[in-house]
Amino acid sequence: MKLVPVPPIAGRTLDAQLHLLDRQALDNDGVPVTTVDDLELSGPEPGTEIPEGTPAPVITALLTGPVLGTRIFGGRPPSSRLIRIPWKDVADVGVVIKLGVSGDSLDADWVERWIRDKIIARIPGGRHDPR
Amino acid sequence: METRPGNTRTSKRTLLLAVCFAGTAFLTGCGGVTDTVSTAVEDSASAIATARLALGQESAGKLTTAAAATALEDSLRELQTSRDSVVRLSPSTPEDRQVRQEALAVLEGCTAGLNTARDSVAGNDGAPSAEDGKQALDEAAGRLSELKTKVGAQ
Amino acid sequence: MKRILGVALGILTAIGGFVDIGDLVTNAVVGSRFGMSLVWVVAVGVVGICLFANMSGRVAAASGRATFEVIRERLGPRAGLANLSASFLINLMTVTAEIGGVALALQLASSVHYLLWIPVAALAVWLVVWRVKFSIMENVTGLLGLTLIVFAVALFLLKPDWGNLAGQALAPAVPDEETASSYWYYAIALFGAAMTPYEVFFFSSGAVEEGWSIKDLIQSRINVLVGFPLGGVLSVAIAGCAAVVLLPAGIAVTSLSQVILPVAEGAGKLGLAFVLIGLVAATFGAALETTLSSGYTLAQFFGWSWGKFRRPAQAARFHLSMIITLLIGIAVLSTGVDPVLITEYSVVFSAIALPLTYLPILIVANDPQYMGKHVNGRPVNVLAMIYLVIILAASLAAIPLMIVTGAGS
Numbered sequence: 188m189k190l191v192p193v194p195p196i197a198g199r200t201l202d203a204q205l206h207l208l209d210r211q212a213l214d215n216d217g218v219p220v221t222t223v224d225d226l227e228l229s230g231p232e233p234g235t236e237i238p239e240g241t242p243a244p245v246i247t248a249l250l251t252g253p254v255l256g257t258r259i260f261g262g263r264p265p266s267s268r269l270i271r272i273p274w275k276d277v278a279d280v281g282v283v284i285k286l287g288v289s290g291d292s293l294d295a296d297w298v299e300r301w302i303r304d305k306i307i308a309r310i311p312g313g314r315h316d317p318r
Numbered sequence: 319m320e321t322r323p324g325n326t327r328t329s330k331r332t333l334l335l336a337v338c339f340a341g342t343a344f345l346t347g348c349g350g351v352t353d354t355v356s357t358a359v360e361d362s363a364s365a366i367a368t369a370r371l372a373l374g375q376e377s378a379g380k381l382t383t384a385a386a387a388t389a390l391e392d393s394l395r396e397l398q399t400s401r402d403s404v405v406r407l408s409p410s411t412p413e414d415r416q417v418r419q420e421a422l423a424v425l426e427g428c429t430a431g432l433n434t435a436r437d438s439v440a441g442n443d444g445a446p447s448a449e450d451g452k453q454a455l456d457e458a459a460g461r462l463s464e465l466k467t468k469v470g471a472q
Numbered sequence: 473m474k475r476i477l478g479v480a481l482g483i484l485t486a487i488g489g490f491v492d493i494g495d496l497v498t499n500a501v502v503g504s505r506f507g508m509s510l511v512w513v514v515a516v517g518v519v520g521i522c523l524f525a526n527m528s529g530r531v532a533a534a535s536g537r538a539t540f541e542v543i544r545e546r547l548g549p550r551a552g553l554a555n556l557s558a559s560f561l562i563n564l565m566t567v568t569a570e571i572g573g574v575a576l577a578l579q580l581a582s583s584v585h586y587l588l589w590i591p592v593a594a595l596a597v598w599l600v601v602w603r604v605k606f607s608i609m610e611n612v613t614g615l616l617g618l619t620l621i622v623f624a625v626a627l628f629l630l631k632p633d634w635g636n637l638a639g640q641a642l643a644p645a646v647p648d649e650e651t652a653s654s655y656w657y658y659a660i661a662l663f664g665a666a667m668t669p670y671e672v673f674f675f676s677s678g679a680v681e682e683g684w685s686i687k688d689l690i691q692s693r694i695n696v697l698v699g700f701p702l703g704g705v706l707s708v709a710i711a712g713c714a715a716v717v718l719l720p721a722g723i724a725v726t727s728l729s730q731v732i733l734p735v736a737e738g739a740g741k742l743g744l745a746f747v748l749i750g751l752v753a754a755t756f757g758a759a760l761e762t763t764l765s766s767g768y769t770l771a772q773f774f775g776w777s778w779g780k781f782r783r784p785a786q787a788a789r790f791h792l793s794m795i796i797t798l799l800i801g802i803a804v805l806s807t808g809v810d811p812v813l814i815t816e817y818s819v820v821f822s823a824i825a826l827p828l829t830y831l832p833i834l835i836v837a838n839d840p841q842y843m844g845k846h847v848n849g850r851p852v853n854v855l856a857m858i859y860l861v862i863i864l865a866a867s868l869a870a871i872p873l874m875i876v877t878g879a880g881s
Contacts, residue, residue, distance in 0.1 A: 209544050209552070211537075211775050218786065222544065222775030251775075259550050282535075282842075290777075299777065303788035310602075313784045317605055357881070360724075367721045368730055371737075381736045382744060384583035385729065392727035 191240055201280060203246070211283045212249065212272065214290035220272070221295050223284065224255035227271060246274050249284070251295050270295050351407055351414040355421045355469050358400035362428055363462045365396040370455045373435050377448045383439060390436045397432055401425040417469065424465045431458035482691055485614030486699020491706055492758030493573030494566070494665040494819040496751070497812055499707045500731040501880075502658050503714025505724050506647055508640035511708050513659045517666025518704035520859050522696050524830055527837040527848065527856070528672045529692045532679035535842040539676040540772035542842060543832040555832065556773045558825045560766060563670050565818040567762045568801040571597065572811025573755035576728040581748045590805045594798045597759045601794055606681045606780045613757030620750035624709040626738030632716040640715070657873040657880050660866045661816065664823030666704070667863075670765040672829060677768040681781055686846065713738070727812055767794040816880065824870045826863045834860065 201207065203226060212220045230244030231237050248271035257263055272295050278287035290296045307313045372389035375381035381389075404422055409415045431454035438451035446454075502510045528539050535542065544552035574597075575589035600609055646655045684692065713734035714725060723730060728751070735747045764780070771778035771790045778790040805811065834856050837848045848856065874880075 209549055211541060211545075218782075219775055219777040222773070224549070255549060259553060282537075299788050302792050303785050307784050307788040307791055310784075312603055315603065316783050317603070317780060361726075363722055364724045364726070367723045368733070371717075371721060371723070371733055372729075375733065375736050380740045380744070381733075382741060385580050385732065385736070385744060385748075387583050388580050389727075389729035389733065392729045396726055 189239070190237075191242060193243060199280075206280055207246075207249070207284070212251075212286055212295075213283050214286050214293070214296075215278070215288060216290075218290055220286065220290045220293060221251040223249045223251065225250040225258045227269065247271075248273050249277070249295075252298075270297075351409045351417055352469060354403055354407055355417055356466075358404050358421065358425070359462060359466050359469060361400045362397050362425060363459070363466065365393040365400070366428055366432070366455060366459050366462060368396075369393040369432055369435055370452070370459065373439065373448065373451055373455060376439060377452070383441070386439050387436070390432065390439060394429070394432050394436065397425065397429055401429065420468070421465060424461045427461055428458040431455050479691065479694060481611060481615075482695040483699045483702075484618055485611055486695040487702045487706065488614040488617030488620070488753070489610070489757055489761075490700055490703025491617065491620055491710075491754045492665075492668065493570050493755050493811075493815050494668065494822070495707050496573070496710060496731055496754070497725070497728070497815045498658070498661050498665040498819050499710040500714045500718075500725040501816070502662055503711035503725075504718035504730070505650060506655065506658065507715045507719055508637050508708075508712065509644040509647065510655070510659055510662055511641040511711065512644055513662040514666060514704050514707050514711075516862065517663050518701050519855075520663075520862070521667045521671060522700050523852070523855055523859060524667070524672055524833060525675050525696045525700070526693060527852070528676040528833050529679050529684070529696070530689060530846055531833065531836055531842065532676040533684045533686050533689050533692070534844055534846040536680065537842070538680045538768065538772055539673055539833055539836075540769050542836045544773055546836055546839065546842075547832055551832075552773055555828050556769055558828050559669060559673070559769050562818065562821050562825045563673075563762055563766045563769065564797060564800060565814065565821060566668070566670060567759065567766060567797055568804050569811060569815040569818045570755050570759035570762055571798075571801050572805050572814060573728070574752060574759055575805070576811055577748060577751035577755055580729060580732065581752070586811075587806065587808070590802055593756070593759070594802050597756070597763055598795065598798055600760055601763055601780070602784060602791070606678065609760060609780075610678070610757075613753050613760065616753030617750060617757055619746045620706055620710075620754060622735055622739060622743050622746040622750065623706060623713050626735040626743050626747075627709050627712045627716065629738040629743075630713070630716050630734070632712070637712060637715065651877070653873055654877045654880055656869065657820075657877045660823045660870050660873065661819045661880070663866050664821070664826070664870075665819040666707070667826060668822055669825060669829040670762045672833065673765045673768050674761045677764070677772070677778075681779055683781075727810075763794050763797055766797045767791070820870055820874060820879075824867050827860070827867050830863060831860065 207226060208223055210223050212223055214220050226246055227248040227250050228244040229247050231241060248269075250269050250271060252270040254264055254269060272286065272293060276286050276288045276293070277284060279285040286293075291300070303313075369390050372381060372386045372393075376383065376386035401422070404418060404425060407414075407418050409418050434446050434454040435451035438446045438448050499514070531542065532538055540552075540556070543555055547555075571590060571593050572586075574593040575586040578584070578589040578593065579586040646652050679688075679692070682688075710731070714731070717734035717737050718725060718730065723733075725731060732744065732747050732751070735743045739746075767790045768778060770776070770793045771787070774789075776789045777787045779787060784791045804814075834848075836842055837856075838853065840847050
């Protein structure tokens with residue numbers, strides 16, 4: 188069976204496993220957000236028949252969090268439980284992945300913010316700049 | 319994960335090796351009464367020698383009281399561990415019972431000597447003098463070396 | 473002039489920071505039981521740690537990334553997770569041993585029981601990690617750790633038979649009272665004490681903390697190649713003191729109080745004061761490094777924001793993981809288990825885990841994608857491969873020897 192050929196688009200060719208997975212993601216201030224644990228693709232479900240003329244899958248989001256466990260050991264968490272960084276927030280892909288938005292606005296950063304607000308900020312000196 | 323035909327053989331061999339090691343460990347652990355007493359005597363001799371060194375240095379003004387007290391505490395703990403290992407023995411022959419009895423007597427004497435040394439360092443009212451402590455430790459060391467030759471000779 | 477001072481500071485800090493509770497205890501035990509016959513292992517260990525500290529520093533300076541960040545990218549999440557688990561657990565054991573060491577050293581100085589010092593020590597470690605600037609932390613503990621030179625001074629003052637000592641060191645033989653198995657078991661322990669895994673994580677993360685670039689590499693190379701061998705000489709001095717004073721008296725080292733007796737013998741109360749300061753500084757410095765290493769490894773694997781150069785509020789998970797590490801250490805030590813025993817096990821387990829921590833660095837140091845033109849040269853690679861074989865041999869032999877010798881007893 189034949190897949191629809193990739194539409195000609197100007198740009199770089201990336202290998203998802205090499206350049207995206209397990210890469211560090213930094214926000215627009217250069218602060219680390221997370222490592223990319225998995226990728227969310229649009230398109231047909233694995234294990235189903237692919238009809239002729241289906242467009243190629245597209246990356247919809249970078250995934251992080253507990254999905255690392257399922258990536259290593261198998262299985263798949265339900266879609267509502269995935270922690271996503273939408274692909275539209277990605278600004279540049281290089282040695283690290285640079286996001287175009289601040290970490291504060293991302294779902295992916297919620298654990299960091301929670302720990303910061305509940306624990307670290309409560310300890311004296313937590314907001315002190317060491318430099 | 320790929321499986322190779324040799325996998326079951328290798329895992330069986332590993333199991334056999336593991337059992338052998340465990341068996342060796344078990345056997346070396348059950349050293350018998352004389353072995354346990356030998357080890358206890360050596361460890362105790364080391365503890366008493368430490369105490370003598372520390373006490374001597376404290377009397378000569380080379381060691382602070384705090385450090386000497388700590389060294390003697392540690393020696394006492396070592397001695398008690400050795401004594402406990404001998405207490406836990408269950409000898410089966412009359413000779414072994416005799417050895418255990420003698421060892422316990424000597425170790426208890428050593429503990430008393432070490433306590434005298436500790437008290438002399440603590441230096442409270444009515445505490446034994448440094449000379450008393452030294453003498454008690456020298457006696458303990460003597461009895462230990464006697465026991466050592468006796469156990470070693472068997 | 474400022475340049476020379478900077479270089480000197482770097483070297484002195486490296487010397488003072490080399491010795492930790494593992495080196496103190498293992499070298500003293502070895503000296504008191506085997507004399508100088510295991511000194512060659514210290515030499516092998518020092519060359520090894522120089523090699524790998526150099527490589528990990530170069531990786532950090534050339535790529536701007538610390539070791540663990542690169543491990544996951546380069547080797548994948550499964551290998552990275554295995555590496556993380558082993559490294560983190562061993563690190564945790566070492567943190568516990570170091571804090572125990574601080575508490576024991578403070579007990580020697582004050583005669584207040586060590587269990588009471590443990591929360592104090594852990595709190596002090598946390599405060600420094602929380603607030604004190606990285607470079608100040610390194611410099612102060614490193615320079616204070618230099619006081620351990622008193623071991624070498626005491627050795628001279630004891631006027632030993634140098635010919636005899638040299639003979640034992642250069643023509644190693646198993647002493648009559650010990651078995652060959654326990655000789656090799658302690659060889660592995662000594663090797664693990666010299667080539668501590670946390671050193672590599674700390675070194676490369678520290679390079680990122682201090683913002684090293686390629687031109688700082690020369691300074692780091694001097695620090696390592698001059699400082700670490702001199703630190704090794706300190707370790708040998710500790711063994712020598714034990715060999716000269718404790719071995720003839722039939723004392724086998726089982727507690728920290730025995731380690732300092734030779735110094736008191738040779739240098740009196742003044743020497744004792746120096747060695748106590750040195751003990752506290754060396755174990756405290758190592759406690760800081762291992763605590764930070766546990767934070768670094770976790771944060772770098774999961775991609776958290778990390779670093780002492782950031783406000784704690786901006787590196788929340790990093791700091792929380794270190795707080796939890798310290799709390800676990802306190803909990804373990806509060807059970808009353810002997811810190812010296814934990815130390816003896818931690819060095820052997822460090823040796824067992826060495827292949828896991830060093831192989832990724834070797835791979836990355838050869839990867840032009842991260843290193844550019846600063847990949848390993850041929851001679852470095854040859855030496856690194858030799859050491860890989862040594863490390864694998866030590867790692868594989870450790871557990872069987874541990875079983876056969878009953879952990880060296």
